[in-house]
Amino acid sequence: MAFLHCYSWHMYCFMMVVGYIASKYGKIERNYTKLVIRFRRLMIPYISWTIIRGISLGHYSVIKILLDIFETPLYWFLIVQFIYELIVFGCDKDKVKWGTIILGGGGLVVAFIIFRTELLRQAVLYYPYYFLGYIYEKNETRLHTVVDKLIPLAAVLYPISMIFYSFxxxxxxxxxxxxxMQVMGLTNRIQELLVEVAYHGGFQIYNYVVVAILGSAFYFLIAKLINKHCIVVKQMLCILGKNTLQIFVISVFCYVTSFGKMENWVLSLVSCIAVPLLLTKLISNNQKLSKVMFGI
Known part of the structure; x- marks a missing residue:
């Protein structure tokens, strides 16, 4: 149950937060220096850990490793984020450049239609959420009041929305x-029609729009409460946040490598937390290794 609730919104929420941070702190627009830094920060760990993951699966040939990198990458969220930042690079610093954002999204849709790769599917899927966060920050003064009022309501509706969530x-x-539908007294014909629509895309759209937005609002409300009332928890999260990328990248590797394969799932879960923290510390202490593995 906890997994389903987290899974229902985690990546949509993540992309919104990343888009917001890119707008507020990234300063990537028309800035070649910042873009190069972001390339190192995202693409070096993407390539390094994708190769490590491929080798762990027995992918020793160049062709298999290239497929791991460009067709079905485990760390798709890193390269997708950099693709979005390439589009941000073409925007203006002080205002939303709608033409660039629309053209960028359209280009990704066309590329997905032509090549049909999993990487491009993910890029298209999360594009609106990334730029929702980006645009929100650009229009901060006008949207904050409205959004702050809507978030508590959306957060309350989120548990109800999970009734129809399907994973x-x-x-x-x-x-x-x-x-x-039976309680509502709908005819069998209408029930069959609605079930057919739900099976062939209805549930997917519902998950993508309704559950994703309400779930993200639920997270934002929790984060707001922690920021305001739970100082100790906030400080702990800030400490972890300094190495978020490193910990997350290693956690993904540990998860797909061990979780569900160990007889004791509790031990497997612990390995996805303890091992990343330990490895992050060890790698960060070695400057050369840190540059190769994390681009910093």
């Missing part, structure tokens, strides 16, 4: 949908 298996969501 892989849609059977339970369909049963709940049918039960509600």
């Amino acid at each position: 892989k298996d849609r059977t339970i969501a369909v049963k709940r949908l049918k039960a509600i």
Whole structure:
């Protein structure tokens, strides 16, 4: 249950936060120096850890490693983020450049239609959420008041929205949908039609729009409460935040390598937390290794 709740919004929320930070602190627009720094920060760990992951799977040939890097990458969120930042580079620093954002999104859609790779699918999927965060920061004064009022309401609606959330298996969501339609007294024909629509894209759109936005609002409300009332927790998160990228990259590797493969899933889960923290510390202490593995 906890996994489903976190999974339902985590990447959408992550992309919104990244877009907001890119706008507020990145200063990438028309800045070649910043773009080079972001390339090193995102693409070096992307390539390094993708190769490590490929070798762990027995992918020793150049072709297999190139496929790992460009077709079905484990660390897709790093290269996707850099693709977005290339589009941000073409924007203006002080205002939203809608033409650049729309053209960038359209270009990604066309590229996905032509090449149909998983990497491009992810880039198209999260594009609106990244630039939702980016645009929100650019229009900070006008949107803050409205959003601050809507977030508590959206956060309350989020647990209710999970009634129809479906992850892989849609059977339970369909049963709940049918039960509600029966209570409403809808005819069998209409019920069959709505179930058909739900199966062929309806649930996916619902997850992508409704659950993602309400779930992100739920997270933002929790984060706001922690920032205001839980000083100790806030300080702990700030300490972890200094090495967020390093910890997350290693955690992903540990997760896909061990989780579900160890007999004791608790031990597997611990390895996804303890091992990344330890490895991050060891790698960060070696300047040359840190540059190769994390670009810093």
